[in-house]
Every structure is written in C-alpha cells, then in structure tokens.
Amino acid sequence: MPSDLRHLVPLEHRITADQRRARNKHAGAVLWFTGLPGSGKSTLALGLEQRLFDLGAQAYSLDGDNIRRGLNADLGFSPQDRHENIRRIGETAALFADAGLIVITAFISPYREDRAMARAAAGQAFYEIHIKASIEVCERRDPKGHYALARAGKLADFTGVSAPYEAPETPALVVETDRLSVEESLARLIEFARTKLLNV
C-alpha cells in the first residue's frame, strides 16, 4: 500500500559494477584520449567505438560533436570555460563508466590539472591515453584548418601554437600516430582494451 514507499527505500539499490561487468563481459571504463589538435583523437575514438561494438562491447564516444552542441553549449573558450568544459566531460564520462560502458573521450584536454580532475571523477575506471604526434605532423594534417588560422593570428590560445600542451607523465598507453597507420593505431587500442577491460 502507499505507505510502504517510505519503508522500501532502503531495499532498492543500484546495480553494482560487478553485475554490470558480468552482464556486459567487460568493465565499465573511461578511455581518456588526450593529444594535440590533429593528433587523431576523434578519428581513433570513433574507430575504437566501432571495433569495440563489433566485439560485443557497450561503447560510446564523447567528443566535440555531441558535447559542445548540448551539455556544454553554454560554454565558450575562456580559460575558465575550458576548465569547466573538461570538468563536465570528466563527470559525464564517470557516469557512463558507472553505467558499465566503455566511454572514449576525444578532447585535447591540454592541462594535467584538468585531466587529474577527470581521473578523480572516474577513479579506478580511468585510463589516460596519449594520442601522440609531433606538432609538425599535426600541423601538416591540420584537418580543420585551425593551425593555419592560429599561425595567421586569427585563432587565440590555440594548443600547440599559442597555448601549451602538457603531455601526460604516466599515461596508461601512448599511441604514436605519426609512426603508426590508423589501422595500426586501432590495433594498439583494441589490444589495450582487450587486456584491461574485456572478459574480466
């Protein structure tokens, strides 16, 4: 009867991480990509999402495309807003990991302090992955034409040109996209996910 609602509260509890892992046959995790503009983060995130899905995993990518137009549509590019941008992405990624998914985040996230905050949100489920290419290679690729704009002084605080990139000190994985093809890069990432997350 109605009054049992109150008393039942303690009986309802969340699905545990172990239960979700057993169901999905992999751990929930945040694969946090970081790297210079043009290093290949978005390409590899979407590629990895596809491969993981094909392997039967629950996988999802967070990137500028689905974050900046929605959750973080109110944020600009001031230092404070960039910080808040990464904070929210870190917290959202942690929720996805808690829900049992392998979530891949594809953001430059140039500051160690911000990445440490994202790590704190997800705890043990967090894996920092450096998508690494030299600035020269990234600038030659310049997929969005942003390097050219930054060099022309038309894009302020551009990471690698007019703003710093703080490389990870102890990443869980480094993928050198200036030495590896996309296929080879994806192979490294899949091998990492298999070892760390799948069938656990």
Add this chain to the structure above:
Amino acid sequence: MPSDLRHLVPLEHRITADQRRARNKHAGAVLWFTGLPGSGKSTLALGLEQRLFDLGAQAYSLDGDNIRRGLNADLGFSPQDRHENIRRIGETAALFADAGLIVITAFISPYREDRAMARAAAGQAFYEIHIKASIEVCERRDPKGHYALARAGKLADFTGVSAPYEAPETPALVVETDRLSVEESLARLIEFARTKLLNV
C-alpha cells in the same frame, strides 16, 4: 601511413541508433520522472532500473545522488541554478539514450519549460512520466523530513509548499503512487517499457 588519418576521417562514423537497438533488443530512451517531493520517484527509478536490468536491458538511473555530487556539484538552489541543473540532466540523459541505454531520471523538475528543454534534447526518445501523489500523501511520507522543514519556514522555495509544481499536461504515463503499491507501480512502469521500448 600517418597522412591517411586526415583522409580517413569521413570513413569513421558513429554506431547508429538502429545498430544499438538491434544489439540491446530495446530502444535507447529517456524515462523522465517528474513529481512532488515524496511522490516516489527515486524509489521507483532504482526499482525500475533493477527490473529492466533483470530483463536483460541496459538501464541506468540519474538522480540527486549521482548528479548533485558530481556533474552538478557546482550548482546551488537559486532559480537559475535549478534551471541549469535540469538542463544538464536533460542533455546528459540524451547522451545516454543516444548510447542505447534506457536512462531513468528522478528529479522533481517542477517547471514545464525545463522539462520541454529536456524533451528537446532527447527528441523522440523522450517519455515524460508523472509520478503522482497528492501533496497530503507526500507530506505524510516526508522521507527526508523536508516538508516539515519547509512548513517550519526553514527550507525556502520548497516545491509543493512554497514553490509551484507544474504537472505535466500530456504525460506518456501517470503512475499514481497514492493509489498503487510500489510493486503495482513498478508493474505499470515495466509494462510501459515493454510496450514502448523492448523488443522493438
């Protein structure tokens, strides 16, 4: 080789909603609970998450417990912050639905305008569910002692006492928790989910 990164960008794409639905055997969706404090939203959200999980579905609840301590930890209870609270929850829920999950949100969300915003974020995947009980029954339950505080004037802008609750005009489902037991309420919710989302 490295330079293929640029050219491969268009080849990588997201897993489609249809692919995720086929995999999970249910549609991604936002089950947006709204109702007075003490109407039973959190209890039913966690209960429904469990039942859906037991049925093999990918289900996850967003509630004050996992939202206010993380993603929205920077927000207070001013009208502006309450609005932003619901906006972010709506956008986050939309991401979960896009990832193929059935996400259940358990927030008072008293304003139609805010709920309309959440609906806009998730589109067709959004289902508004009114967890309905009379103010008298909710106040008698008072699971967190908030009604007592509000009546004593110690809690400002408390929905149902000193702030309005705008009931949904055309909810997808109404669950009258002052007439139904928890079990009966969950049965209605499961039936709704089966009909609308499962095996589609």
